[in-house]
Amino acid sequence: MRNRKARLTLCVGAIAVAAGFATPAHAQPTGPATALATVQAPADTTPAVYGRAAYLLDASTGKALLGRNADTRMPIASLTKTMTAYVVLQSAKPTDMVEITPEDVRYAVNGGGTSAYLRAGDRLPVKELLYGLMLPSGADAAHALARAYGPGVPGFVAKMNDTARRLGMTDTEYVNADGLPMPGGDGHSTARDQALLGVKALENPLLKQVTATRRHTVEQTADHRSYTWTNTNKLLGAPGALGLKTGFTRAAGFSLAFAGERDGRLLVGVLLGETVSSRRFDTARTLLEWGARQA
Template sequence: MESSAPAVYGRAAYLMDAASGDVLFAKDGTERLPVASLTKTMTAYVVLQHAKPTDVVRIERADVAYAEDGGGTTANLRAGDRLTVRELLYGLMLPSGADAAHALARTYGPGVGGFVAKMNDTARALGLNDTHYVNADGLPTPRGDGYSTARDQAVLAAKALQVPLIKQVAGTGEHALAAGGEHRSYYWRNTNRLLGTPGAIGLKTGFTRAAGYCLAFAGESDGRVLVGVLLDESVSSRRFSTAEALLSWGSAHRAA
């Protein structure tokens, strides 16, 4: 199955056919590891189970302070602004805003703790039995990191991409929100450098010191969608070149 596959330097990797679930490549795919901001894919998925894209969320000072105090990446949200869930998903997925994650979790838990419980309930329902979330963003906590596996995150990616809005947002290179109503203007650029390569359709980047550089990725070729995950890569740029190589290789192969 893997003899002719590209070299993978990250600690764990997984590549599967999104429709059939057939496994094309696995390297320590069931090892429990921190997944950093790949967590936000589940956040987006759970939010859209409980909210309409047109629902409006008011940004609070606590959302901004959470991202600043935790050292997380932010969407540079401003307290007092009111943004729709749709717009916050762009802030969540493109610049990987911990402030957007906090605002969404706080609103649709209700409360962050309640939302994290929903994330874990959803993980169980999807069969992600080696996954445990401790927050909505993947930042380390004093109680320790959450964990998942490359396999679980690939299964989640396949499920999330069935949600049209998540697929649309994750595949967007940049998004601008003009000032209007009760919010100021915003501009977000996607951290996923895989976008723009042939067939690439998303999905999410991640990084913490504990997790290393992570990537959940997907691509489509001849109507076939492949999803994959790379965890704990030591070189940021290599996760994108490796993902591109795996997608290219996988499009020409079937599971053994």
């Protein structure tokens, strides 16, 4: 058992989970997924959880309700964009305008990433770009924001890593603002670190609003065309669900950072390395219901 304290505005006390068996940081899941056991209660009282790593935190008390391989480093794909949004709002105002460049558009297309289908020459407020970043998981929006608030993407990535250290995310290293694979190697994080980030991100009212939005439309103005974005997070719609972020690459598998509010409690969870896309949302829904019943 490994204990570690993290200072969080919403959390008090120590967060403790079982480390589980070691897994190579960049190994891909192979074969059928196996259920993960909780560390807080007998296995027959907990829901089945699949994938390579899982973590569920009661952020209102700082108590870890479930964990397996919570400190194993692995790629996290587009969960990276939660840090991008968080860092942007450390210095940007929601009303700040960012002009989309051809480079931003090409980056998403050439990198094979998901896109918000931004158009070069459009000028959009930071608030709207956050919806483009978090709902359809736009790599073009990530590149535009990182370029504007680094300044430059390398400078922005340095800010992401500095922020991770400040938040106590000691097992996290970012290499870009979107989580796409890089020639020099992917970044990495852990289920525990991403839960810590989720708690901090949800302290920001705008980010909390964005991540809980199922569909968002931007009306056309003289500065930009109209856009409509649908959230990739199918957990939304469940009672109290706040969303957070989805992710997928071949190396990372299917990932999900999720949160929910129940009876005045904030639960934050992370699933990494799932092999079935839809199952992560069912698992998260079940974990939120189960977690709400834990003392």
